[in-house]
Amino acid sequence: MEETWKTERNAAHLLAARRKRRKEMGEGVRIGARTVILLFFAVLFLIPILLTITNSFMSASEINANYGAVFATTESGGKVFISKTVTLKFIPDMVSFAQYGSVLFRSPEYLLKFWNAVIYVVPIVVFQLFVAMLASYGFARYRGKVRGIIFFSYVILVLMPYQVTLVPNFLVSNWLGILGTRWAIWLPGIFSPFAVYLLTKFIRRIPTSVFEAAQIDGAGEWQMFSRICMPLCKSGIFSVAILLFIDYWNMVEQPLILLPDDALHPLSVFLSKINAGEISLAFAVAVIYMIPPLLMFLYGEEYLIEGITYQGGIKG
Amino acid sequence: MAEIKGFMRAIEKFKKPGSGRGNRVRRSRREQRTRFVSLLYLSPSIIGVLVFFVIPFLVVIYYSLVNNPVQGKFVGFRNFLSVWNNDAFRQAAGNTLRFSFTAVPLAVIGSLYLAAVMESRIPFKSRFRTFFLSPIMVPIASVVLIWQVLFHYNGLINEVFTALGGTKTDWFKSDFAQIPVMLLFLWKNLGYNMILFMAALSSVPHDLIEVAQLEGATKRQIFFRIKLRYLSATVVFVTIMSLISSFKVFREVYLLAGDYPVSSLYMLQHYMNNTFRSLDYQKLSAAAIIMSLVIIVLFFIMYKAEDKFGRDVED
Numbered sequence: 323m324e325e326t327w328k329t330e331r332n333a334a335h336l337l338a339a340r341r342k343r344r345k346e347m348g349e350g351v352r353i354g355a356r357t358v359i360l361l362f363f364a365v366l367f368l369i370p371i372l373l374t375i376t377n378s379f380m381s382a383s384e385i386n387a388n389y390g391a392v393f394a395t396t397e398s399g400g401k402v403f404i405s406k407t408v409t410l411k412f413i414p415d416m417v418s419f420a421q422y423g424s425v426l427f428r429s430p431e432y433l434l435k436f437w438n439a440v441i442y443v444v445p446i447v448v449f450q451l452f453v454a455m456l457a458s459y460g461f462a463r464y465r466g467k468v469r470g471i472i473f474f475s476y477v478i479l480v481l482m483p484y485q486v487t488l489v490p491n492f493l494v495s496n497w498l499g500i501l502g503t504r505w506a507i508w509l510p511g512i513f514s515p516f517a518v519y520l521l522t523k524f525i526r527r528i529p530t531s532v533f534e535a536a537q538i539d540g541a542g543e544w545q546m547f548s549r550i551c552m553p554l555c556k557s558g559i560f561s562v563a564i565l566l567f568i569d570y571w572n573m574v575e576q577p578l579i580l581l582p583d584d585a586l587h588p589l590s591v592f593l594s595k596i597n598a599g600e601i602s603l604a605f606a607v608a609v610i611y612m613i614p615p616l617l618m619f620l621y622g623e624e625y626l627i628e629g630i631t632y633q634g635g636i637k638g
Numbered sequence: 639m640a641e642i643k644g645f646m647r648a649i650e651k652f653k654k655p656g657s658g659r660g661n662r663v664r665r666s667r668r669e670q671r672t673r674f675v676s677l678l679y680l681s682p683s684i685i686g687v688l689v690f691f692v693i694p695f696l697v698v699i700y701y702s703l704v705n706n707p708v709q710g711k712f713v714g715f716r717n718f719l720s721v722w723n724n725d726a727f728r729q730a731a732g733n734t735l736r737f738s739f740t741a742v743p744l745a746v747i748g749s750l751y752l753a754a755v756m757e758s759r760i761p762f763k764s765r766f767r768t769f770f771l772s773p774i775m776v777p778i779a780s781v782v783l784i785w786q787v788l789f790h791y792n793g794l795i796n797e798v799f800t801a802l803g804g805t806k807t808d809w810f811k812s813d814f815a816q817i818p819v820m821l822l823f824l825w826k827n828l829g830y831n832m833i834l835f836m837a838a839l840s841s842v843p844h845d846l847i848e849v850a851q852l853e854g855a856t857k858r859q860i861f862f863r864i865k866l867r868y869l870s871a872t873v874v875f876v877t878i879m880s881l882i883s884s885f886k887v888f889r890e891v892y893l894l895a896g897d898y899p900v901s902s903l904y905m906l907q908h909y910m911n912n913t914f915r916s917l918d919y920q921k922l923s924a925a926a927i928i929m930s931l932v933i934i935v936l937f938f939i940m941y942k943a944e945d946k947f948g949r950d951v952e953d
Contacts, residue, residue: 329946330651347787349759351759353759353761353767356755356758356759356760357760357761357762359755360752360755360756360760362767362768364754364769364770366825367662367769367770367772367773367825367828367829368769368772370776370781370784370785371771371772371776371925373772373782373784374780374781374783385726389787394873398725399887400782409873410787410793410794413890426687432927450929453682453683454683455681455684456680456682456686457679457682457683457881459679460675460676460677460679460680460681460683461676461680463672463676463679464672464673464675464676466673467672469676469680471678472684476687478934481878481882481937482930482932482933483885483929483933484885484886484888484907484927485885485907485910485929486926486930486933487691488910489694489695489698489910489922489923490690490691490694490695490698490908490926491691491694492914493694493697493698494689494690494846495849506804509686510690511689512686513683513689513690513691515683515691518683533767543675547679548659566674567772568775571777572777572778572779572889573666574888574889574893575777575886575888575889575907576894578911579910579914584667587777590777590778590779591779592809593779593780593782593893594782594892594893594894594896596780598660604669604783604948605783608780608781609777609780610781611777611779611780612775612776612777612780613858615775615776615777616772616775616776618775619771619772619774619775623771626771626774626775627767627833629769630830630833630834631834631837632650633879634834634837634838634872634875634876634879
């Protein structure tokens with residue numbers, strides 16, 4: 323009698339232990355499965371970038387042999403026909419820096435277009451931020467009904483796609499006589515309300531008591547703006563700068579409509595017009611164009627993430 | 639999106655009689671000064687926005703209602719009708735909508751899935767996050783080369799298809815041309831959405847989930863009944879942001895297929911570009927207004943839906 327009771331209890335104990343172990347094992351398997359899924363996606367996400375980089379180290383003849391057919395068909399004027407099939411290769415037969423050499427020293431037009439991109443993006447980012455810093459301070463300092471309406475219309479403007487906003491931009495550029503000049507890109511870019519929208523969200527997090535205390539201590543408005551407000555939203559400014567930088571580094575729509583002259587186009591538009599005779603350079607140019615945003619990403623990933631979450635209004 | 643919601647609530651409050659009005663207190667000197675300072679700091683931005691966006695947009699409205707900018711004869715909605723009945727516009731709008739209505743749900747669900755996996759127990763979390771975010775920082779112009787190579791008639795994708803017993807497709811010249819563009823769109827946008835969902839998921843109150851677990855809720859129930867309700871605002875925001883990026887997909891199409899792509903890739907921005915080239919201000923204006931109205935209507939529908947679905951979990 324007693325014996326059976328004991329074994330029964332033992333069995334129950336064992337069963338529970340086994341169940342627990344199985345549950346732990348299940349958790350381990352689940353973590354493993356998740357990791358495999360994520361690895362799969364990570365590879366998919368990284369392959370295009372890695373391929374572009376490795377292919378840029380191939381020699382001209384290797385690239386022509388591999389991809390000649392692609393660009394001969396997309397650019398009907400091409401003459402390069404070495405191989406009909408397209409072979410995608412990960413690792414170059416022989417690592418060569420020749421492509422970079424010819425981009426940097428022998429084909430000035432790519433560097434010119436790269437420089438064009440810099441000339442557009444840097445002033446837009448700097449001045450849009452400056453205008454936005456002032457404006458967001460203005461929004462944060464006093465919150466009334468009128469300012470609410472203004473801010474709301476800024477939000478609507480931020481949400482409008484290029485198909486809508488480019489029409490007014492085109493009209494103004496035409497009236498001011500700056501159509502086809504760099505100003506047609508700079509000015510609408512500088513006054514675009516995106517940075518105002520995001521920075522205001524950052525500043526509104528600062529408690530008003532901070533400003534009140536500063537005022538009691540005798541700080542003037544400019545001092546409060548430059549010594550208190552801006553240092554407190556340094557991370558916000560970096561976040562906005564990164565988001566603005568990628569957006570304008572990638573621009574395609576604005577130059578196509580506002581700049582009829584190809585010579586003023588940035589590399590983001592020009593890269594697609596690479597002709598069949600120069601496809602060997604394309605990958606090297608593509609990599610060079612990736613470097614500035616990727617560097618920003620390496621040093622500012624946290625800011626990028628913060629900027630995105632603020633945009634979503636999840637914090638703040 | 640919080641702004642739109644706040645604004646709608648403010649309007650509702652304003653409409654109610656007795657609140658807000660009548661109790662106007664005389665403003666102190668100091669407050670007047672703050673108001674002035676605030677206006678001073680706002681002025682560069684307001685002037686710029688007025689000059690480059692608002693005033694020309696009013697002119698756009700005017701142009702859309704007259705026969706031509708020189709004569710200025712009022713024609714009612716004739717310009718809108720001629721845009722609406724234009725075959726090119728219809729095709730462009732159809733393609734854009736078809737693209738948006740497929741790509742946006744895929745982008746929202748895909749990124750929500752990724753975020754849910756990322757928020758669970760996994761090793762190398764921040765490494766994975768970096769990988770998924772990196773496409774955001776890569777200019778599209780730099781990767782279209784790889785896309786062209788992959789989806790070429792003799793390219794890798796077709797080789798895989800033929801190996802599996804399928805037939806070759808000339809992707810960028812076929813009716814399926816939207817597929818490679820959609821993949822590029824998802825590649826570029828999933829990481830951004832994932833970050834938004836991850837932030838939202840981590841803000842779901844933890845004790846609520848613990849209580850649910852104690853009461854024997856399954857993981858699926860916890861996700862659909864609790865987390866998703868807290869996520870509703872973010873779902874709406876991510877949908878809107880993806881919708882906006884899907885309107886920008888012209889970028890990808892232009893870099894992949896140029897000014898004159900296959901008919902299935904002819905997007906609204908292509909239509910706008912062609913109308914810009916012919917300098918037809920009336921059509922351009924009418925088209926811009928139609929689009930802005932469609933977008934505003936879409937936003938408000940989504941706002942209303944979110945307000946209904948997520949109301950009980952807020953504040």
